[in-house]
Amino acid sequence: xxxxxxxxxxxxxxxxxxxxxxxxLFDCLKWEGITEIFGVAGDYNFTLLDTLERYNGIKxxxxxxxxxxxxxxxxxxxxxxxxxxxxxxxxxxxxxCNPIAGANSEHVPIIHIVGSPPEKDQKxxxxxxxxxxxxxxxxxxxxxxxxxxxSVVLTPENAMIEIPAAxxxxxxKKQPVYLVVADDLVAKPIMFREVPVQQPRTSVKLTLxxxxxxxxxLLEHSNSPVILVDVKSMRFGxxxxxxxxxxxxxxxxxxxxxxxxxxxxxxxxxxxxxLGSFGSTEVQSIIENADxxxxxxxxxxxxxxxxxxxxxxxxxxxxxxxxFVKVGEAVYPNVLAEDMLNALKSLGYKGQGLLKKVDFPxxxxxxxxxxxxxxxxxxxxxxxxxxxxDILIVETGTFYNGMAEVRLPxxxxxxxxxxxxxxxxxxxxxxxxxxxxxxxxxxLFTGDGSLQLTAQEISSxxxxxxxxxxxxxxxxxxxxxxxxxxxxxxxxxxxxxxxxYTKLVETFGGNAFTTIVRTNGELEQAINQADIERAExxxxxxxxxxxxxxxxxxxKRMRNYKLKQxxxxxxx
Numbered sequence: 001x002x003x004x005x006x007x008x009x010x011x012x013x014x015x016x017x018x019x020x021x022x023x024x025l026f027d028c029l030k031w032e033g034i035t036e037i038f039g040v041a042g043d044y045n046f047t048l049l050d051t052l053e054r055y056n057g058i059k060x061x062x063x064x065x066x067x068x069x070x071x072x073x074x075x076x077x078x079x080x081x082x083x084x085x086x087x088x089x090x091x092x093x094x095x096x097c098n099p100i101a102g103a104n105s106e107h108v109p110i111i112h113i114v115g116s117p118p119e120k121d122q123k124x125x126x127x128x129x130x131x132x133x134x135x136x137x138x139x140x141x142x143x144x145x146x147x148x149x150x151s152v153v154l155t156p157e158n159a160m161i162e163i164p165a166a167x168x169x170x171x172x173k174k175q176p177v178y179l180v181v182a183d184d185l186v187a188k189p190i191m192f193r194e195v196p197v198q199q200p201r202t203s204v205k206l207t208l209x210x211x212x213x214x215x216x217x218l219l220e221h222s223n224s225p226v227i228l229v230d231v232k233s234m235r236f237g238x239x240x241x242x243x244x245x246x247x248x249x250x251x252x253x254x255x256x257x258x259x260x261x262x263x264x265x266x267x268x269x270x271x272x273x274x275l276g277s278f279g280s281t282e283v284q285s286i287i288e289n290a291d292x293x294x295x296x297x298x299x300x301x302x303x304x305x306x307x308x309x310x311x312x313x314x315x316x317x318x319x320x321x322x323x324f325v326k327v328g329e330a331v332y333p334n335v336l337a338e339d340m341l342n343a344l345k346s347l348g349y350k351g352q353g354l355l356k357k358v359d360f361p362x363x364x365x366x367x368x369x370x371x372x373x374x375x376x377x378x379x380x381x382x383x384x385x386x387x388x389x390d391i392l393i394v395e396t397g398t399f400y401n402g403m404a405e406v407r408l409p410x411x412x413x414x415x416x417x418x419x420x421x422x423x424x425x426x427x428x429x430x431x432x433x434x435x436x437x438x439x440x441x442x443x444l445f446t447g448d449g450s451l452q453l454t455a456q457e458i459s460s461x462x463x464x465x466x467x468x469x470x471x472x473x474x475x476x477x478x479x480x481x482x483x484x485x486x487x488x489x490x491x492x493x494x495x496x497x498x499x500x501y502t503k504l505v506e507t508f509g510g511n512a513f514t515t516i517v518r519t520n521g522e523l524e525q526a527i528n529q530a531d532i533e534r535a536e537x538x539x540x541x542x543x544x545x546x547x548x549x550x551x552x553x554x555x556k557r558m559r560n561y562k563l564k565q566x567x568x569x570x571x572x
Contacts, residue, residue, distance in 0.1 A: 018189040021159045021181060022051035026058055028163050029084050029111065032171075036061045036435050037113075038069040038076065042088025044130065045115025047186040049086065061435055061464065064456035066092045068428035070099025070110075072457065075393065075429030077108045078415050079436040081237075082171060084111040089180075090130035093140055100176050101147040102420035107235035109170035112148070112178050114140075119182040141180055149175035155185060160193040168198060174235045174322075201323075203339040211325045211332035212343045215318050218292045218327070219349045225292035226252045228274060228312075230259035230304070231418070232297025233337075236322045239263070241341040242296055249344075251351035254283055257404055258304045259297065261392075261414025265407050271358045273404050276306030278557040280405075282358060293317045294344070296337065303418055306554075307561060361405045361553070369521030373543055375402055375552045377520045382406055385527050387441065391415070391433050395426035395446040397480035399473060402552035403445055413437075423478075424453030427470075431457045434466035441534065442468035449478045449496050455504055458538075462510030467538050469530045472501045475545040482548075483555050486562045501542045512538040518546075 019027065029037070038061050041049055052060050063069030066087050077083035085100075087093045093114045103110045116137065117128045125135030132139060138153075145151050150169045152162045166177040219225060227249070233242050239262060246253050246269055254274040255263055263270060273279055274287045287293065288311050295317055302308060319326040325335045365380035379402050386392075388409045394400050394416040408414060415433065417425045430444040451472055461468065478494040485491060502514035513533035517523045523543065530539040 020187050022186040026055045030057050037084040038073040039086030040066050042092050044089045044183050047183050048115050066095035068457045070096040071428035072432035075432030076436040082109045086113045089116040103176045104147050105420040107174040110176040114180040118184040144178040148178045149173045151178035154181040156188040157191050159190045203336045204334040207332050208335045214327040222292040226290040228295040229263045230256040230297045234262040250353050258418040266410045276310035278306040278554040296320045360407045367520040391442045393426045393430045393444050395450045396421045397447045399445040401555045423450045427454045428457040444470045448474045459508035467534050469539045472542045476548040483559045486566045514540045516542045518544045
């Protein structure tokens with residue numbers, strides 16, 4: 001905020017020739033490192049887009065629809081820290097409600113900008129297209145109040161105050177914000193305002209010390225403490241502080257499902273994923289028998305806790321959240337996570353590391369090249385193919401569960417929408433990730449059913465020269481849904497049309513490397529070829545799975561658990 005004020009106040013252009021609302025908006029986004037804005041054109045955002053076309057330093061990246069553009073901006077933000085989305089009023093912004101709500105749920109900061117009808121027409125309550133034909137132009141903003149951290153109607157008079165405020169809130173809360181501006185006001189000069197200086201947030205020192213003292217008491221009587229890392233440690237930029245704490249304390253570290261990728265999985269103290277009763281029994285035993293659990297950024301949700309089969313002793317848990325700490329039953333508000341982590345490092349606790357080597361599910365698996373593709377074979381192959389600095393985008397469903405236990409190399413960005421879980425998210429998110437980091441290898445793991453929801457964005461990838469490697473798991477329908485529904489069998493609604501996925505590229509008018517594989521050997525050969533081809537073009541590898549109910553072990557355990565629950569329900 002200080003940086004923004006100093007730039008605005010010392011720029012003579014603001015005194016001699018004031019920027020327009022649109023120019024100032026794009027200035028603010030550019031200062032945050034945003035170099036691309038996603039969206040779809042519509043007549044109420046034409047002035048915004050015309051301004052953007054003349055603006056140096058930010059490109060407009062048009063998606064095939066607003067839903068996909070929202071997902072793309074989400075993927076972009078997870079890599080660059082923040083993103084922006086432009087849609088038109090009504091029809092456009094409502095199509096983006098799903099990805100914006102998902103970003104809210106998943107703590108992803110997106111600046112959603114909406115172009116609205118001319119101010120004069122709004123004041124006269126005219127019946128305009130893309131409205132509910134009732135003269136109410138505030139109804140959609142009120143809808144967005146429920147799924148964003150902040151919403152505002154921009155004007156030339158308030159732009160210099162509201163735009164920086166909205167961006168600051170998005171960054172602090174790691175959630176989307178909503179800015180709507182009338183089409184005829186975008187090119188109006190802004191009124192100069194003194195931007196208030198925001199003091200950096202700090203912990204309350206006495207509360208911080210009380211929380212640290214409480215943890216010290218726990219550790220003094222602890223022989224088997226552990227660190228448990230979850231998703232908010234990623235979203236709030238705590239990875240380095242967590243790693244330093246693990247190095248200092250020298251104790252075992254595990255990740256929750258949502259927090260996959262939040263901790264370096266090559267670290268000598270990393271023991272794997274804690275998936276309650278659905279995952280490794282060895283990891284489950286270490287975590288649940290620990291006499292002090294330092295949990296960072298924990299989200300205690302159904303999927304993340306394996307249908308609440310995860311069991312943590314709350315009296316022995318240090319729950320470190322972005323802006324408060326809970327130790328046992330005592331809550332310490334206004335304590336920032338980074339301050340707490342740094343303070344814990346100074347306690348001087350030193351553990352014994354791992355007392356014995358932990359087995360990872362896909363480390364020892366040997367695959368026969370002639371065997372048909374099955375989860376027991378292709379996940380070890382994926383683990384072997386991964387490289388340092390890769391970006392992985394994993395679709396909700398079978399791949400989300402299976403890839404959770406693939407051990408990642410260092411400095412890998414892992415993207416999955418575990419909490420919101422909107423099927424179809426991963427493909428357009430891959431588009432956004434490819435735009436955000438064109439120099440890195442981007443890998444998409446998606447299912448046949450998921451791809452059918454948002455396949456259009458492969459067209460956008462081709463159009464903008466993106467070159468990810470796309471793995472399509474063709475297992476003849478929604479396997480994850482079949483696993484989740486244990487009440488009935490052979491549900492028609494979990495079947496899908498048979499597509500020729502490798503031919504999508506031809507339909508979309510692009511050039512790509514495509515292949516269909518059925519065996520472990522064919523998959524390995526396709527991966528090696530794709531790694532060569534990706535330098536020049538997008539790659540699609542379609543994996544044909546003969547057994548539509550084949551799945552990773554954690555999904556099988558989940559289904560068995562649900563079957564037992566259903567039997568108990570029927571017996572009541």
